[in-house]
Amino acid sequence: MLLLAAIACTLSCTRALSEEPVRVYAAASLGPALTPLLEAWSQDSGHPTALSTASTPRIVSQLQSGAPADLVLTADTTWMQLLVDNGWAQSPVHLLSNTLVLVVPADSPVQALAELQGPIALAGEQVPAGRYAEQALRAEGLWASLSPRARRGDNVRTVLAWVSRGQVSAAVVYGTDAHNNSKVRVLHRFAPESHSPIEIWAASTPDAQDFGLLRALSEPTAQTHLTTAGFSPAASAP
Amino acid sequence: MSAVWLSLQVGLLAAVLGLMPAMALGYLLARKRFLGHGLLSALVLVPMVLPPVVTGLLLLEVVGRNTALGGALADIGLPLSFSFGGAVLAALIVGLPLYVWSARAAFTAIDPRLEQLAATLGAPPKQQFWRVTLPLALPGLAAGAVLAFARGLGEFGATAVLAGNIQGETRTISLAVYQLLEDPSGQGVGLLVAASVILSMGALLAFEGLNRWQQRRLEQP
Structure with missing residues (x-):
């Protein structure tokens, strides 16, 4: 307990100074395209972001373990459905498609x-x-x-x-x-x-603080960047 | 580059925060005989041999946000999973065996007659510890800190499970290198590898120096 208290003190001293970033948990396949996009958004909006990438199921299990995500992007529908069914994510948006x-x-x-x-x-x-x-x-x-x-x-x-x-x-x-x-x-x-349609879904989490990042990702500027990276636009709204 | 800075922060915090526990446990194991001595010793050392991924999973079961303790800590602004704090805790726990080991060796090597001598000069037990034992063991403790720092620097398994792979927060050198292995261009990996080698070698050279200092200190009291 004493140890935890010591960590608490040290961390609050070293970390409290910087603003909490918008935490984005994304499927590994999205990492390369998402990184510059998030940097650009941070510059425009003034909000820092922290990107965490892993395979989609690992992201799901991290959220299950209580990882503090604001935004989550999965590389398929099934896993997103699981997140929504469990209340770990809400109002998913079909962002893009892939081949x-x-x-x-x-x-x-x-x-x-x-x-x-x-x-x-x-x-x-x-x-x-x-x-x-x-x-x-x-x-x-x-x-x-x-x-x-x-x-x-x-x-x-x-x-x-x-x-x-x-x-x-x-x-x-x-x-x-x-x-x-x-x-x-x-x-x-x-x-x-x-194969089943390869759909990339984005959703916010119940207590998310995303400052409009999810909306920004669906807007034309971001979509153009993502299609340049080889993604296809979401075929139709679900 | 942020990964190098982050690793340094994690390693240093693990070394600083581990000092008190390592000193207490090292002294206890070196000097006291009590029921459960062997059990405590094994418990302290087990993270050294346990697969780090398992250590991470066990920690997640204790301080994860879904647990009572982890939830309470997150509420007071100290989340210890999927956060910088989690990376520090993982490094601390995995590095502690080396820390305690070194502290214990330092305390064991000190001739108890020196403390008895201090006692005959009228020093109470507390003063014997702070004025005689601790200063003599200091280089050994510092060597332990350096080892714990170096071990924390390279922590991977427990960090990945407990703290995740969050850029700028838990993506230390190890995780960044692993991440870059998935990037066919592999840009930036050379810098991280060089930083790892330099930091690790530097830490071990410091450890050697401190060990020699410890020996000299015990030869010329």
Whole structure:
């Protein structure tokens, strides 16, 4: 107890000086596009932000453990639904859509799916990117041949890092991960109907202090930035 | 760069806040014989061998915001999960075994006859501790602080579970490097790696120096 009191004193002394940031918990796939966007918003609005990225299910479990999020962005509908059902998030907005692709290292000689050899990386079973990948590979009749060689990564960015460094022969990632990335080459684009729609949802938490950040993310300026990063605009309001 | 500064803050706070507990526990374990001595010793040291992720999970069960204690602490402005405080607590708990170990060794090495000598000169027990024992053990305590600082600097598992990966708040060097591994461009990772190596080596050199000072101090009382 004494120890906690000591920590309390020290922390309140060192931390109280700065303003509480708007805490954004976002799916790993959104990190690269979101970082500059949040910086720009902070400059305009004067409110600092703190971005925390992980795979969508890990973010859900962090919120479940009481992580103090103001805004949460998931890479699929199912996990957002779970957040809303449990009262950890409210009034979700369908922000963007994404696509699914199979990439190989940029210098790979492979030209067709049939030529693929060696390990293929997929995001984890519970991670949205991993679920979409499995659905799409099954729908296109590739699951039986590829699944024995599947290597599951922590989240989609892990998988992308593996393939970018040539550690695996191929990986199933989001279209945005391959966009403007010179280290990988898209070998195959999965048909949108081969997997559930890849929808990015944003929601505020019950006691959120977001100073209009959620609204700003849906506005044209932000949407333009995000589509430049390879996302597609949300098809229609839910 | 903010990750380096953050790690320094976390490591330093862990070393400062751990001083009193490490000193008390080290002295207790070195000098006193009591029921549960072995149990206490094991309990203090267990974070050193427990998988850090498990330590983090256990801490989350105790000070997480959904627990009575964690909720109360968050209410008074001291959240110890998914916050800077959580990162400090994780570093502190994981570093404490090294801290206590070093303090205990320092107290053990001091000849009890020196304290008896002080007693014959009329010093009460309290004064014996503050005027004789503690000054002799000081370099060892400082060495422990340096080790705890260095261990806290590199903390990963418990921090990730208890404090999350929040930029500018809990994303220390370890977490930032791990994060950058997911970035194919890998920009900025070199700086963080260099900072880690320099800080860790610096801490261990300081530890060596302090250890030598401790030995010299005990040879020339």
